[in-house]
Amino acid sequence: MSQGRLHKPKNLLMIVMLSPYLLLLFLFGVLPLIMAVINVPSKSPANPNGGWHVFKVVLNDFRLVPAMWHVLGFMAIFVPLMIFFVVAMSLMLDANTAPWKKYVRLAYIVPACISGSVAVLLWYVLLEPTLSPFKGLMHWMGVTQAIQIWRTSNLTFILAFMAFFALAGQWILIQFGSLQSISTEVLEAARVDGCSQVQLALKIKLPLIRKYVIYMGVLVFAGGLQIFVEPQLLNSSVYHGIANQWSFDQLSYSLAFDNGNFGEASALSLMLLVPSLIGALIVIFKTDMFEDVTLKSGRKMKKEAQAREAAQA
Amino acid sequence: MSIDFKKKLPVSVAKPKRKKRKVSIGHYAVNVWLIFWAVLSVIPMLWLVLAPSKTDREVSYKNPLSFASFHGYVRAWKNLQDFNSGVLARWVFNSLTYTVAIVIIASVTASLAGFVISASKIRFKKGFLISTLIMMLVPPVALVIPLFIEMNKVNLIDNPFSVILISSLYPFGAFLSYIYYSNTIPPEIYESARLDGCSDFKLYTRIAFPLSYPLLALLAFFAFVGNWGNYFMPYIMLQSPTNYTLPVGLGALFFSTPAINPGNGATSVPILKPEIALAGILVAVPVMIVFLISQKRLIRGMLAGSIKE
Numbered sequence: 001m002s003q004g005r006l007h008k009p010k011n012l013l014m015i016v017m018l019s020p021y022l023l024l025l026f027l028f029g030v031l032p033l034i035m036a037v038i039n040v041p042s043k044s045p046a047n048p049n050g051g052w053h054v055f056k057v058v059l060n061d062f063r064l065v066p067a068m069w070h071v072l073g074f075m076a077i078f079v080p081l082m083i084f085f086v087v088a089m090s091l092m093l094d095a096n097t098a099p100w101k102k103y104v105r106l107a108y109i110v111p112a113c114i115s116g117s118v119a120v121l122l123w124y125v126l127l128e129p130t131l132s133p134f135k136g137l138m139h140w141m142g143v144t145q146a147i148q149i150w151r152t153s154n155l156t157f158i159l160a161f162m163a164f165f166a167l168a169g170q171w172i173l174i175q176f177g178s179l180q181s182i183s184t185e186v187l188e189a190a191r192v193d194g195c196s197q198v199q200l201a202l203k204i205k206l207p208l209i210r211k212y213v214i215y216m217g218v219l220v221f222a223g224g225l226q227i228f229v230e231p232q233l234l235n236s237s238v239y240h241g242i243a244n245q246w247s248f249d250q251l252s253y254s255l256a257f258d259n260g261n262f263g264e265a266s267a268l269s270l271m272l273l274v275p276s277l278i279g280a281l282i283v284i285f286k287t288d289m290f291e292d293v294t295l296k297s298g299r300k301m302k303k304e305a306q307a308r309e310a311a312q313a
Numbered sequence: 314m315s316i317d318f319k320k321k322l323p324v325s326v327a328k329p330k331r332k333k334r335k336v337s338i339g340h341y342a343v344n345v346w347l348i349f350w351a352v353l354s355v356i357p358m359l360w361l362v363l364a365p366s367k368t369d370r371e372v373s374y375k376n377p378l379s380f381a382s383f384h385g386y387v388r389a390w391k392n393l394q395d396f397n398s399g400v401l402a403r404w405v406f407n408s409l410t411y412t413v414a415i416v417i418i419a420s421v422t423a424s425l426a427g428f429v430i431s432a433s434k435i436r437f438k439k440g441f442l443i444s445t446l447i448m449m450l451v452p453p454v455a456l457v458i459p460l461f462i463e464m465n466k467v468n469l470i471d472n473p474f475s476v477i478l479i480s481s482l483y484p485f486g487a488f489l490s491y492i493y494y495s496n497t498i499p500p501e502i503y504e505s506a507r508l509d510g511c512s513d514f515k516l517y518t519r520i521a522f523p524l525s526y527p528l529l530a531l532l533a534f535f536a537f538v539g540n541w542g543n544y545f546m547p548y549i550m551l552q553s554p555t556n557y558t559l560p561v562g563l564g565a566l567f568f569s570t571p572a573i574n575p576g577n578g579a580t581s582v583p584i585l586k587p588e589i590a591l592a593g594i595l596v597a598v599p600v601m602i603v604f605l606i607s608q609k610r611l612i613r614g615m616l617a618g619s620i621k622e
Contacts, residue, residue, distance in 0.1 A: 032459035237567030
């Protein structure tokens with residue numbers, strides 16, 4: 001009893017220390033979702049009487065299907081390319097014992113600093129036949145005018161490569177880091193058993209870093225689905241109209257800020273949140289990435305301790 | 314003896330030599346590919362760093378990876394400073410102040426949260442951790458429109474506090490802190506300190522905090538990298554050019570000057586490709602320096618402590 005009484009004020013102080021983060025989590029993690037749900041049935045020109053059938057209105061919007069095809073095409077290139085390339089590169093880097101490896105790793109991190117508006121600037125230059133550092137190669141391939149490259153039909157590929165180039169390097173290093181966690185005994189045993197480098201990579205290392213690859217896959221998928229900055233900047237600043245409402249987020253932005261239709265924008269945001277949430281739940285509960293959190297709840301730990309005590313007795 | 318040894322030596326060396334050659338062909342191809350990708354990774358940044366040394370005409374006609382003169386940087390910097398009554402200095406100041414404020418608030422709140430979750434016996438610990446993980450894995454862009462609606466309701470649109478407060482929610486930092494405190498400070502230390510009469514707040518300030526300098530460096534690193542170049546949130550929340558951050562300002566230079574799109578028409582001060590590249594350097598280079606210095610921290614941190622060393 002006295003212990004319980006003693007614990008109460010202690011926990012109170014702990015809760016006070018936790019409250020700044022908790023407040024931020026509520027205000028900017030939970031409350032926006034509540035506000036979005038409240039906003040969904042609000043009246044708008046497309047939904048003059050208001051109501052929950054705004055989801056249907058969004059699904060029938062003529063701009064949604066093209067945006068869906070654009071984003072699906074982008075994801076179909078970007079996600080597999082990222083996964084295969086990053087895994088292959090990190091395995092190659094791990095198998096390499098050359099002393100210059102550390103400099104190569106430093107170089108891989110450089111594109112990660114180029115994001116958002118700087119990425120748009122650089123890709124404009126890289127793919128502009130008069131400015132590009134690769135203009136010799138482009139001219140040799142018959143590309144001499146910007147119009148040959150900067151077309152809406154090419155945008156899926158351009159944006160997929162932009163995203164791939166920006167993210168691949170840092171993920172190579174992260175997966176390389178995960179490969180360092182494999183015990184040397186396991187690798188030695190495999191080598192003694194006659195494993196070649198390729199067999200070692202595919203049959204030993206790859207299964208051991210599976211959860212990190214899934215983690216990357218989910219983050220890459222969820223991030224890719226929300227592509228906005230690059231097509232928006234290309235459309236508004238570089239080539240007007242090239243990527244008008246090209247992605248889901250651009251459509252959501254346009255609904256909110258061009259049409260003032262926050263009900264539809266909120267509905268679309270909530271619909272887009274679902275795949276990201278599913279991805280997050282898969283990583284949390286269906287992989288052992290965060291098993292310390294998902295398995296070791298207080299009750300389970302207590303049971304484990306009791307079992308240990310019983311065994312000792 | 315010595316003759317026998319010498320006779321055997323070439324034989325014993327010859328065998329592995331044959332093997333070595335087999336391996337080296339594969340290694341050679343892998344090495345070439347690894348170096349090729351490294352060169353490819355650096356070329357765009359190299360262009361960005363070298364472009365302001367040239368004039369606008371030289372950017373188009375000179376070798377893209379050539380250096381012209383240091384005077385080019387001075388000229389581009391002066392032009393940028395004169396643009397729109399020196400608004401660039403304001404963008405740099407805004408980026409610095411917003412990022413510093415975010416780094417401080419985010420790191421302190423996340424560190425406290427991680428400590429409380431690892432050291433206390435409060436209820437709903439698992440629920441709290443799972444909600445933090447969900448927030449960590451859902452891309453922040455997904456909540457931008459709902460956040461705009463919320464900020465609009467409390468009249469914080471076009472107010473830097475909207476960006477600072479929203480970006481200070483740092484679920485990744487809270488989770489990283491939880492892992493760090495759980496792995497580095499055994500619960501027995503807290504228990505004995507409690508027996509000695511330490512309050513929970515003193516547990517943090519006298520035990521956990523002095524042991525968490527590496528964690529705080531890691532938290533500050535990720536908060537800085539994630540927010541210095543952030544475009545979307547400030548772009549949505551801030552409307553006056555005087556409130557812009559550097560990345561949003563760079564975007565504004567794209568659509569208000571003829572640097573990239575000649576159709577935009579001339580500006581009173583020449584803002585052309587060298588000037589835009591210099592503004593790009595101001596956004597990209599600080600992140601690059603931090604990245605290069607803290608490469609190992611990035612790897613360890615991104616895997617959220619799930620790798621045991």
